[in-house]
Amino acid sequence: MGRVSRRGVLMGLGLAAVGLGCGGMNPFLLPYIWSRDAKNPAEFPLTPHKKGQDAKVVVFVSSKMGLPADLTGVDRMLNAELIQALDVLVKSNEEKVLILKMPAIDKFKSENPNWRSSSPYEDIGKKFGADYVIDVEIQEMDLYKPGPRKDWLQGHATVWVDAYDLSNPLPEPKHKLELTFVYPQGGQEIEKESQAQVSAFRMKFVQRIATDIAVKFSAAPTRKRMD
Numbered sequence: 001m002g003r004v005s006r007r008g009v010l011m012g013l014g015l016a017a018v019g020l021g022c023g024g025m026n027p028f029l030l031p032y033i034w035s036r037d038a039k040n041p042a043e044f045p046l047t048p049h050k051k052g053q054d055a056k057v058v059v060f061v062s063s064k065m066g067l068p069a070d071l072t073g074v075d076r077m078l079n080a081e082l083i084q085a086l087d088v089l090v091k092s093n094e095e096k097v098l099i100l101k102m103p104a105i106d107k108f109k110s111e112n113p114n115w116r117s118s119s120p121y122e123d124i125g126k127k128f129g130a131d132y133v134i135d136v137e138i139q140e141m142d143l144y145k146p147g148p149r150k151d152w153l154q155g156h157a158t159v160w161v162d163a164y165d166l167s168n169p170l171p172e173p174k175h176k177l178e179l180t181f182v183y184p185q186g187g188q189e190i191e192k193e194s195q196a197q198v199s200a201f202r203m204k205f206v207q208r209i210a211t212d213i214a215v216k217f218s219a220a221p222t223r224k225r226m227d
Contacts, residue, residue, distance in 0.1 A: 026085055040219065042220070046097045048097075056098050059134045061082060068141075081206050082210040086214040088214075108127070131166055141155075153197075153198065154190070179213065
């Protein structure tokens with residue numbers, strides 16, 4: 001595959017990423033988009049099942065009950081950001097992948113009150129005619145440094161990622177990951193000054209998680225961080 005110019009990438013993307021999530025374009029994607037390094041294949045490539053057709057992918061995020069109150073709705077936030085991140089990467093790599101957008105996910109959830117117990121393979125993958133389902137579950141997450149006081153921001157999360165290939169006759173994930181995150185990288189902490197700052201920190205943490213998951217499924221240069 002030929003190298004895509006910077007201008008070509010922007011035109012190809014059409015800035016489609018902006019507005020998909022709550023925070024606009026994800027800044028952590030930029031090193032992957034602009035890198036001139038050779039790219040390594042994805043750990044779990046989303047290869048089309050039929051020649052000449054795009055691979056249809058559904059990204060579905062849920063969370064365990066009992067997350068802190070300031071993380072209410074974080075599963076939807078991560079869902080939107082992960083769709084954005086993966087969409088940007090596959091387009092910049094000119095990969096034949098079509099990702100279901102967030103309105104269809106929202107519609108499915110609104111029409112299925114028990115969506116948290118849905119089978120990624122049977123209820124979601126087959127429902128949307130998908131080739132792949134990337135099922136993400138937030139196991140635990142917090143925005144604050146461990147301890148009794150909420151004065152210092154330091155993101156922590158454990159996330160499970162199961163990837164289903166619908167060409168597999170068995171309704172089992174083909175790939176399973178358990179990812180842990182600390183943000184910023186290296187365990188730095190940021191003094192809390194306002195609620196607006198907390199909201200901005202939450203978005204950046206979610207975007208960091210989304211980027212780290214997305215690069216598992218699309219070709220990327222040697223890992224690049226922007227924490």
